[in-house]
Amino acid sequence: MKLVNRAFVIIFSYLIITGVNAQSSRDYISIVGSSTVYPFSIVVAENFGLATGYRTPTIESTGSGGGIRAFCQGIGLNFPDITNSSRRIRQSEVDQCNSNGVSEIIEVKVGYDGIVLANSLSGHNFNLTKEEIFLALAKTVPDGNGGLIENPYTFWSEINSSFPNNRIEVLGPPPTSGTRDAFVELVMDAACSSFPEIEALDGEAHQLACQSMREDGHFIEAGENDNMIIQRLNVNSNALGIFGYSFLDQNRDVVKGSRIDDVAPEFDFIVGGQYPISRPLYFYVKSAHVGIVPGLEEFIFEYTDENTIGEFGYLTDRGLIPMGYEEFEMIQSSARQLSPLQL
Amino acid sequence: MSRDLKTLVSQGLKSRYRNERIMRSLGVTALLFASGFLLLILSIIFSQGYRAFTQTYIEIPIELSTADIEDISSINFQNKIRDGLRELFPELQARAELADLFRLASRGASIDLERDISSETPPGTINFIALASSDVDMINKGYFVDSESPRGRLSEQQYEYFQSLTDRNLISRQINTNLFLKGDSSYPEMAGVMGAIMGSVFVLGITLFLSFPIGAATAIYLEEFAPKNRFTDFIEVNINNLAAVPSVIFGLLGLAMFINFFGFPRSAPIVGGFVLTLMTLPIVIIASRAAITSVPPSIKEAALGLGASKLKMVVDHVIPLALPGMLTGTIIGMARALGESAPLLMIGMVAFITEIPQTIFSPSTTLPIQIFLWADSPDRGFSERTSAAIIILLVFLILMNLIAVILRKKFEKKW
Structure with missing residues (x-):
């Protein structure tokens, strides 16, 4: 028994020592962050690994918020080098980073992602305005007499008589998702300003009225998995779903996108900026790790190459909406000079 | 008198037979329901996945x-x-x-x-x-x-x-050899589950290596040596509680302890193995204790009566007789660990990793995580591969449970 005990102690301490050693010699890039940017980053990482002699970076899909939290924990090979984000980093998060010694961050904009409202091919061809989406999905809506009431709309035809007489059913992402943040900001917040009753409110009440989604079963939080939403749309032709453009692009034999303010969610219209719901995608790099983690600078070069995120770059094949040429050139040169982020 | 009893019995006989028929048909219906749903799920997975085996x-x-x-x-x-x-x-x-x-x-x-x-x-x-x-x-x-x-x-x-x-x-x-031999890829046609399988093998190997000896030793001590007092009762309650703790909490523990405190690398099978060990330990302990209690007291007493020491009695009689039950419990715990993904999310194993892991420190994923990542992919080519990976995972699970059955049959003693 003593022998067994000793063997265990030896094996355990061996594991710990080699574990620490293995860590201090990490020779690949470690990336965390947004599940929306993940499918784009893995393509770049794989091509980077194939084209250069460096090891293929590992990319974790943790969500934007969780990614930034892990990223900001500190400097050193124990912590990730890059975090992907489907929204811009916040001042509070930069402060958090700074307090842990992560003082210089490089921001790289990757491109845009359109958010679509889609339904089954056999469903109605919707043409919605942001205000109509707000009326269908907000928790409280104007009552017409200067006040606010709990959302009374249960059928699309009550919002606009040209809509079918179907129950309002919209499947969307949960609050933890970056897609949800972007949807609330770009649709609900934007629509708010056209209702004088809500504009009259101020501060917290205004924010609450603008950003609260209804919870009476007409807006359904369907989880982070967009493929699941598409499968549910396929069997329920009355329902609409909210997800990223790349999923619409891959599933056009099953679902179709609704027009928003008369503009269809087509690649060209999102690129041109006519389609109103699109958000930028980013990744952030720790300056302190450049030169220490092998290939980090080269990876930034690969990601900002015209062949990658340019107008005809390989990521556009995967549904990424590229930036305009001028913006691209600006982003590329600032990223390649490793200029630090300024909020 | 005896005739009276006979008529009494024959009067009740009809309703007794009826009750038995009802009970049986209820059982058969429940079984049909369960196996019907199982068949439905399997047939959906197979019909979606079989095409991924060619390319x-x-x-x-x-x-x-x-x-x-x-x-x-x-x-x-x-x-x-x-x-x-x-x-x-x-x-x-x-x-x-x-x-x-x-x-x-x-x-x-x-x-x-x-x-x-x-x-x-x-x-x-x-x-x-x-x-x-x-x-x-x-x-x-x-x-x-x-x-x-x-x-x-x-x-x-x-x-x-x-x-x-x-x-x-x-x-x-x-035949789609890439699916079996390659690691993950962002291109569906080049993606395979080999990296994930190796990751699962490493993680499960560590889990088995740690949880079986620790679990078995705990169970033997608690059953055979420990005094019965408030303290051991308290430990017993805690072990039973741990078995019901949601697995994601073990992931949080692993992140705080192994990665942040001990400085183990993220995404490494060794940390995954530690976390899953914590998760499977209660299962192993409970199953092992049940196996030890089922050893007939007559055998233990006979050994003691013939002059064997307590240690000799445990090592020579209790352990050999309880071993099949302990192994079955361990393998079932392993099978649960094989299907687990939530605790591994916290320690960075939900990741895109193209290389097939070589050591227990190289970054890797496991099979259920690979399935999760593919199911989440916008790329349509991955949907059939998701089902194919599920089929592969099911094959592994069936194999493990089969081993459990064989072990039990082989070593089982009848008294």
């Missing part, structure tokens, strides 16, 4: 000059594939048309070509069986036949090229 290839002529063979490192393999495609469609000149054509072949075709050509390859033209892109693969497998977009994601021209290749018999379907 579409395009036969492309590759010309190799003597100069090429002499200096293999200077060959641009991607250009070789492109030249081959160009040769099949000599009429195409415009840059956009060629770009469309080149996209029919996978990015992986040039990698396979590089692997196939060595300095011993005779110069000349070889007919290379090149990996087709996932969009071509899905058309060839007939995914979009009855839908409103029968071309899938192919452009009109690409669809014409594909038709022309089909007419010339250059399109073929072969």
